[in-house]
Amino acid sequence: MAKSKKIISKHLYYHLSRRNFIKGAAAGSVIVGAPAILKGLTRRAKAAEKGVVRMLFTAPTMIPGDWTRFEKDTGLKMEDTVIKDDPGIFLTEVQVNDAGDRFDMISTLSGTEQSLIDGGNILQMETSAMPNWSGMPASIQSMPYLVRDLSPSAGKVWGVPLAMNADSFGYLPKKLGEKRPPEEASWSLVFENEKTMGRSSTGDNYIYLWEALAYLKHTGQLAVKDILNPSPAEAKATADFLIKRKEAGQFRLFWKIFDDQVAVMKNGEGDAIRRWEPAVNEANKAGGDWVYATAKEFYLKWMHGIYITSQVEDRGNIDEVYTALNWFLSGGYASAITPLRGYLNGRPDLAVDYNNSNGLEDITTAMDAAQEKMALKFAKEDFWFSAVPENLQEMQAQMDRVLNA
Numbered sequence: 001m002a003k004s005k006k007i008i009s010k011h012l013y014y015h016l017s018r019r020n021f022i023k024g025a026a027a028g029s030v031i032v033g034a035p036a037i038l039k040g041l042t043r044r045a046k047a048a049e050k051g052v053v054r055m056l057f058t059a060p061t062m063i064p065g066d067w068t069r070f071e072k073d074t075g076l077k078m079e080d081t082v083i084k085d086d087p088g089i090f091l092t093e094v095q096v097n098d099a100g101d102r103f104d105m106i107s108t109l110s111g112t113e114q115s116l117i118d119g120g121n122i123l124q125m126e127t128s129a130m131p132n133w134s135g136m137p138a139s140i141q142s143m144p145y146l147v148r149d150l151s152p153s154a155g156k157v158w159g160v161p162l163a164m165n166a167d168s169f170g171y172l173p174k175k176l177g178e179k180r181p182p183e184e185a186s187w188s189l190v191f192e193n194e195k196t197m198g199r200s201s202t203g204d205n206y207i208y209l210w211e212a213l214a215y216l217k218h219t220g221q222l223a224v225k226d227i228l229n230p231s232p233a234e235a236k237a238t239a240d241f242l243i244k245r246k247e248a249g250q251f252r253l254f255w256k257i258f259d260d261q262v263a264v265m266k267n268g269e270g271d272a273i274r275r276w277e278p279a280v281n282e283a284n285k286a287g288g289d290w291v292y293a294t295a296k297e298f299y300l301k302w303m304h305g306i307y308i309t310s311q312v313e314d315r316g317n318i319d320e321v322y323t324a325l326n327w328f329l330s331g332g333y334a335s336a337i338t339p340l341r342g343y344l345n346g347r348p349d350l351a352v353d354y355n356n357s358n359g360l361e362d363i364t365t366a367m368d369a370a371q372e373k374m375a376l377k378f379a380k381e382d383f384w385f386s387a388v389p390e391n392l393q394e395m396q397a398q399m400d401r402v403l404n405a
Helices: 002-015 018-026 068-074 087-095 113-118 206-218 232-247 258-266 277-285 318-328 331-341 348-357 361-378 392-404
Strands: 052-057 077-082 105-109 160-167 169-171 200-203 251-255 272-274 300-308
Touching: 052 318, 068 077, 068 318, 068 331, 087 105, 087 113, 105 318, 113 300, 160 318, 160 331, 160 361, 169 277, 200 206, 206 232, 206 300, 206 392, 232 392, 251 258, 258 272, 258 277, 277 331, 300 318, 318 331, 331 348, 331 361, 348 361
Parallel strands: 052 077, 052 105, 200 251, 200 272
Antiparallel strands: 105 300, 160 300, 169 272
């Protein structure tokens, strides 16, 4: 029986991966309505272990190096697992493979919250159980990724902000004859610039089609009605542009994961690459001279949230879970993640006292610089990432057309 269970689970995981998830997401069904035959095929729920909390991540860059500070500050042990940062894989793991049986908390990129709420996969949060919540700016507390406006969840808090940033691209200004920050650099270095011909790269899924669309909008090459929900016609026009640039020899490659981004830079395979900010930091540790661009046209703004799995109610370890959540809103996490990744958590203001109390005053300077940089990024026109736009299926189909051209 166990053998059959494993085979079926693997089969479902494959067929409900990103591209198949997209079909359900586009229709509004996602995986919430999975067939009844799936029941009983998931792994047995893991009982709570006193003093231990377990968390599922979709990005390794959210982990603060190690959990030494967490354990010191909370008295708890953290067990983490990381899966690919892909909405389809994440929702499959949560809604089909019952990740809540094995994890107390799940963290993912913004945009999948309503599906988790509708599927009964996460618990509404009691903000009073997290003392650090009350001092968080109202603008963060009310983000749609945490407080949903959709019935029946209106006005309820479902998530805690783990980290946020605004993405652009990395480039080699010295090699390209470009000015270094704070001077702005254009996304043309990625998409259509003779200086970077054959040596620019971007990602391989619909998110990066989205960014190309934003570039076309900001440069007046395409009229876009709603940047958060591009129409099929707009997605096609963007794909046509990327195919034209690909055929002209603009792109070195379309990367898949974080490690690919770092490898391209370390191996000297590019001069301008759309990537996550931590990838630039990793490449520069190896002697690179990469700069994360102060973007001229736009940034893609995002947030990773943390959610409590509904199975925690039965495990009876909710107090320990809230202790962990409160730490992610603390100066301890801020002091660890900001210098390491350049990200901000919900309470960066608490980091100064934490640093002073723990002999980490030198980190405060790095955090101040990160906050100033973040203020510049967020001053640009809003372009908040939503993992499930209305025409997601068409957007991925158009990106597939680019990859196959």
